[in-house]
Amino acid sequence: MSKPLLEVEDLRVTFPTPTGPFRAVRGVSFSLGRERLGIVGESGSGKSVTGRSVLSLLPPHARVEAKRLSFDGKDLLTASPGEMRALRGSRISLVMQDPKYSLNPVMRVGEQIAEAVRDKGAGARRRAMEMLEAVRIRDPERVFNLYPHEVSGGMGQRIMIAMMLAPEPDLLIADEPTSALDVTVQMQVLAILDDLVAKRGMGLIFISHDLDLVASFCDRVLVMYGGRVMEERHARDLRQATHPYTQGLLDSLPRIDDDRAELPTLKRDPAWLKD
Amino acid sequence: MIQVRNLNVTFGQGAQAVRAVRDVNFSVAEGESFGLVGESGSGKSTALRVLAGLNPHWTGEAAVAGVSVGQRDARLPRLVQMVFQDPYASLHPRHTVDRALSEPLEIQGIGDVGPRVERALTDVGLGPAFRFRYPNQLSGGQRQRVAIARALMLEPKVLLLDEPTSALDVSVQAEILNLLRRLRRAHNLTMLLVSHNLAVIAHMCDRLAVMNRGAIVEEMDVATLRRQEPREAYTRQLLLASRGYDREVAANIITYD
Ligand SMILES: Nc1ncnc2c1ncn2[C@@H]1O[C@H](COP(=O)(O)OP(=O)(O)OP(=O)(O)O)[C@@H](O)[C@H]1O
Ligand SMILES: Nc1ncnc2c1ncn2[C@@H]1O[C@H](COP(=O)(O)OP(=O)(O)OP(=O)(O)O)[C@@H](O)[C@H]1O
Ligand SMILES: [Mg+2]
Ligand SMILES: [Mg+2]
Numbered sequence: 001m002s003k004p005l006l007e008v009e010d011l012r013v014t015f016p017t018p019t020g021p022f023r024a025v026r027g028v029s030f031s032l033g034r035e036r037l038g039i040v041g042e043s044g045s046g047k048s049v050t051g052r053s054v055l056s057l058l059p060p061h062a063r064v065e066a067k068r069l070s071f072d073g074k075d076l077l078t079a080s081p082g083e084m085r086a087l088r089g090s091r092i093s094l095v096m097q098d099p100k101y102s103l104n105p106v107m108r109v110g111e112q113i114a115e116a117v118r119d120k121g122a123g124a125r126r127r128a129m130e131m132l133e134a135v136r137i138r139d140p141e142r143v144f145n146l147y148p149h150e151v152s153g154g155m156g157q158r159i160m161i162a163m164m165l166a167p168e169p170d171l172l173i174a175d176e177p178t179s180a181l182d183v184t185v186q187m188q189v190l191a192i193l194d195d196l197v198a199k200r201g202m203g204l205i206f207i208s209h210d211l212d213l214v215a216s217f218c219d220r221v222l223v224m225y226g227g228r229v230m231e232e233r234h235a236r237d238l239r240q241a242t243h244p245y246t247q248g249l250l251d252s253l254p255r256i257d258d259d260r261a262e263l264p265t266l267k268r269d270p271a272w273l274k275d
Numbered sequence: 276m277i278q279v280r281n282l283n284v285t286f287g288q289g290a291q292a293v294r295a296v297r298d299v300n301f302s303v304a305e306g307e308s309f310g311l312v313g314e315s316g317s318g319k320s321t322a323l324r325v326l327a328g329l330n331p332h333w334t335g336e337a338a339v340a341g342v343s344v345g346q347r348d349a350r351l352p353r354l355v356q357m358v359f360q361d362p363y364a365s366l367h368p369r370h371t372v373d374r375a376l377s378e379p380l381e382i383q384g385i386g387d388v389g390p391r392v393e394r395a396l397t398d399v400g401l402g403p404a405f406r407f408r409y410p411n412q413l414s415g416g417q418r419q420r421v422a423i424a425r426a427l428m429l430e431p432k433v434l435l436l437d438e439p440t441s442a443l444d445v446s447v448q449a450e451i452l453n454l455l456r457r458l459r460r461a462h463n464l465t466m467l468l469v470s471h472n473l474a475v476i477a478h479m480c481d482r483l484a485v486m487n488r489g490a491i492v493e494e495m496d497v498a499t500l501r502r503q504e505p506r507e508a509y510t511r512q513l514l515l516a517s518r519g520y521d522r523e524v525a526a527n528i529i530t531y532d
Contacts, residue, residue, distance in 0.1 A: 017412075041444070042416075042444040042445075042446055042447065043414045043416025043417060044414040097442075138316065138530075145291075150286070152316045152320060153315070153360045153437075154315025155315060158315075179441045179442060180315070180360065180438065180441060180471070181315050181471065182312070182313065182314050182317075182513070183471060183473070183517045184512060184513060184528050185314065187516045187520060187521075187524060187525045187528060188525055188528055190525065191525035191526065194520075194525075209443065209444045209445055210445075211445060216519030217519075217520035248446065249444075249445050249446060252445045252448070252449035253445050253449075254449075254452065254472075254474040254475055254477065254478035255474050255477075256473055256474045256477045256501060256503070256517070257501050257503075259478075259501070261456070262453055262456075263453055263478070264449065265449045265450050266446040
């Protein structure tokens with residue numbers, strides 16, 4: 001077995017708040033090879049904070065601790081801000097949960113993608129156009145010149161994905177990357193990520209609320225609750241999950257062919273957070 | 276309650292012009308829930324923004340409760356409210372939750388602000404503890420719940436919902452969908468719901484329209500959706516893709532014009 005790309009051991013993230021320290025991530029461990037790892041879990045369970053810790057993209061007042069946090073053998077905990085910036089621009093990319101918020105509002109979207117291409121210069125524009133086509137944007141010529149407020153929600157998301165794939169990263173952390181896409185475009189975008197994992201050996205962390213999608217797309221899945229990993233499973237076995245939390249999440253999904261009037265919501269059990 | 280006739284919206288001019296909405300017709304009865312689904316960029320949000328009075332450049336007819344949305348009619352804010360796709364666009368980063376929820380009341384000169392704000396927060400499953408937080412102190416899901424609470428502050432008759440639960444976890448989604456169904460029954464609310472999630476549409480709507488490239492491809496009732504028996508090939512492909520990821524299916528997706 002080849003060495004894992006990313007190793008995370010006992011990750012803890014604490015935010016100071018007016019009512020005392022808040023422990024957003026409480027001892028998360030996992031390792032990632034050249035595969036598709038899904039992270040699911042309820043809102044506030046710490047999925048985004050976990051993803052952002054890997055890239056040192058948390059606010060300065062956040063306290064990040066871990067027994068181990070390493071990428072391709074390099075210790076991320078002791079990396080300087082400059083080294084982290086270099087990694088982010090080239091080897092690790094993050095597709096953020098809120099695409100429009102992370103795009104520069106006064107810069108044309110095509111130029112933003114071109115800027116993310118590793119080899120700058122004349123080729124960058126053509127490469128940006130190719131990226132727009134790859135994520136199935138219709139009329140890439142027109143869309144290249146639009147500003148973020150002029151694109152639809154799903155276009156914004158695909159522009160973010162194009163931008164983050166432009167430097168050809170070894171590790172992609174995608175935080176709800178397809179939540180605004182229609183299901184056909186979503187499928188095509190996932191196929192791009194799938195190919196990058198299968199053919200280029202990229203590692204992918206896929207954060208999503210869509211349990212059915214993760215079950216069909218990922219190799220493994222972590223189920224998070226209250227800043228911890230409740231269980232880890234083969235994605236294709238997700239529906240057979242036995243943990244009551246995972247079961248609760250699955251039950252709360254509406255299905256196209258059922259007509260339950262009320263959807264069940266989670267009954268949380270304090271025992272889930274006992275050490 | 277909602278009437279849309281020959282609606283057209285074009286952005287830009289000349290060679291760069293894009294017809295975002297093309298000859299769209301639909302109507303929604305009082306108390307009915309109508310879904311809009313379809314391709315990303317097909318004009319769903321644009322149509323909703325017209326109805327919310329947020330897009331002045333359109334032609335055709337668009338009215339809510341008989342009031343044309345073209346005029347800046349003072350009755351409109353209490354008739355129709357919208358929940359946006361992107362919670363960042365609707366919540367001011369430097370305004371507390373309290374301010375976001377009080378503002379519509381103050382603009383309309385409605386009193387009893389404090390208790391109403393707390394009730395609204397409880398209604399959407401947050402609770403008073405969140406009242407003085409800023410958006411950046413909320414998770415993605417918590418933020419969208421605040422946006423929904425704000426749209427409900429003026430007790431509108433029509434709710435326009437643009438992907439209201441796509442940023443929420445599935446349990447909160449279930450809570451919000453249950454809440455919306457409850458509110459709809461209690462206040463005889465009329466809803467226009469945009470979603471990419473066909474199961475959410477099946478759960479929430481009586482009828483739906485499928486859009487592609489700015490135009491409505493077909494309209495159907497929810498029973499037809501449940502049986503997965505649409506008329507158009509475009510919709511069949513949509514249903515196939517909604518069954519989960521499949522590399523084979525992905526490779527065979529075709530683009531409809
Ligand atoms: N800057 C911050 N200051 C204080 N608390 C924070 C901050 N950022 C996140 N949190 C808190 O940390 C917890 C985890 O947040 P995170 O964004 O990781 O949730 P998530 O699992 O991604 O949720 P969602 O599915 O809603 O996006 C939440 O309770 C959130 O309120
Ligand atoms: N302000 C604008 N200026 C120029 N073009 C615009 C503007 N707003 C929307 N458009 C264009 O109109 C088309 C329809 O956009 P709209 O946001 O209505 O799509 P949508 O169906 O809601 O898509 P999604 O599912 O991705 O949110 C897109 O091609 C978009 O680029
Ligand atoms: Mg998140
Ligand atoms: Mg939209």
